[in-house]
Amino acid sequence: MGNLPTVAIVGRPNVGKSALFNCLVQKRVAIVHDQPGVTRDRIVADCRLGSRPFTVVDTGGIEGFVGSNYDDQIRSEASLAMEMADVLVLVGDSKDGVTPVDRSLAKLLRSARKPVILAVNKIDHPKQGLADTEFAVLGFSDILPISSAHNRGIRDLVEQIERYLPESSGDQTELTAPIKLAIVGRPNVGKSSLINAILQHQRTIVSDAAGTTRDSVDVPYERDGKHYVLIDTAGMRARRKHNTSVEIFSVMRSEKSIARADICALVVDAVAGVTAQDKKIAGLIQENHKPCMVIVNKLDLVKPPARVRDFLDALLGQIRANLFFLSYAPIDLVSARSGENLDRLFGSIERIQKHATRSIGTGSLNRLLQEAMAAAPPPIRRNKRFKLLYATQIDKASNHLVAAPTFVFFVNDPELLTEDYKRYLEARIRERNGYYGLPIIIRLRSRH
Secondary structure (H helix, E strand, C coil): CCCCCEEEEECCCCCCHHHHHHHHHCCCCCCCCCCCCCCCCCEEEEECCCCCCEEEEECCCCCCCCCCCCHHHHHHHHHHHHHHCCEEEEEEECCCCCCHHHHHHHHHHHHCCCCEEEEEECCCCHHHCCCCHHHHHHCCCCEEECECCCCECHHHHHHHHHHHCCCCCCCCCCCCCCEEEEEECCCCCCHHHHHHHHHCCCCCCCCCCCCCCCCCEEEEEEECCEEEEEEECCCCCCHHHCCCHHHHHHHHHHHHHHHHCCEEEEEEECCCCCCHHHHHHHHHHHHCCCCEEEEEECHHHCCCCCCHHHHHHHHHHHHHHHCHHHCCCCEEECCCCCCCCHHHHHHHHHHHHHHHCCCCCHHHHHHHHHHHHHHCCCCEECCEECCEEEEEEECCCCCCCCCCCEEEEEECCHHHCCHHHHHHHHHHHHHHHCCCCCCCEEEEEECC
16 A cells, blocks of 8 residues: 555446455455445555555545444545545446446436546346446546456556556655554444544444444554554454354455454443453454453543542552453553543554564573573473473564564473463563563473
């Protein structure tokens, strides 16, 4: 993303916008489903099919829920995408023909005074070649037949888009890769509200109804010259409570977002406290060895007028006790609604990033561990005692900008190391080097 020109895909629900988006970016990013209105937020990724890369924005379906309170928000969301885009791609459905919504949308797009390409989708066979001519009544000169399902006409569409892209400024500097921050949590804890507060405008749809965000939405963000991608994920409910296949796929996408993130921010509701589902999501973060921070949202709803410090200490204690297995994660108390303490989030991110660059020399590490084992020897198991022969910290082997520190212990027998004693050694390493917000990974190798 960054300084690339932007192309927005717009259209009414279920015409195949998300399928077209996936074709252009060459990966399955947006959820594709026959249920109208599945895409409710703008989703952003880069297209590199042609000679000039550009950023593609997949908008929520216009008029997605007739009579629902999402209508105005989705229409506003698409209008915002049109405002930021250099080129607009209006998607029509050859099977439905021109509808009143298409006519209204065409009028709206013409008012944007931006280049508009009309892509008539679902022309799956060459015999349907004339099916797009009906759409000439919408008044656009560039009309292309495509089939997102069969990848027909996509290259022609890319070439047509390139004709309208603005000339590059020529002074673009190489951008450093952005830090990917996954905002995760169960439904309705305020994940989208938090991102909107950070961006200071309504970037994703916010509603009191649980499950409003269905796609994992990548939101580019720049702050103080540093680049981030905020990943707004679908709320993760217990699997038995999933209502539709779309929701199940959304949760799977959220789980993948945890895996691809550099840092995970677990959002917890200050009113409800830590629930069983919060613990399950925290467990996913732990299983993926992810740098993590815990964000306690809705502070404005619980903070008392007096004895604030005592209350906050008790709240932090309760959260820390329930998420004891994420003891390395800092906890920030915020209010997305009032904006209170939001600046602390990026202070925590910067500190995590700095600590991820720390390392311990092999000599210092072995002295540290030997002193720790002399002070508190490991327990005996099966008439044998765990012995550490040699330890070293290895360079991160992942593609992530922020990765957990990894140590390799060469030992007499890996099965002799108990979990309690492993945590004891981790604690000694953490005392030495901090590793704020970072899990410590210890890999054991037998001398045999």
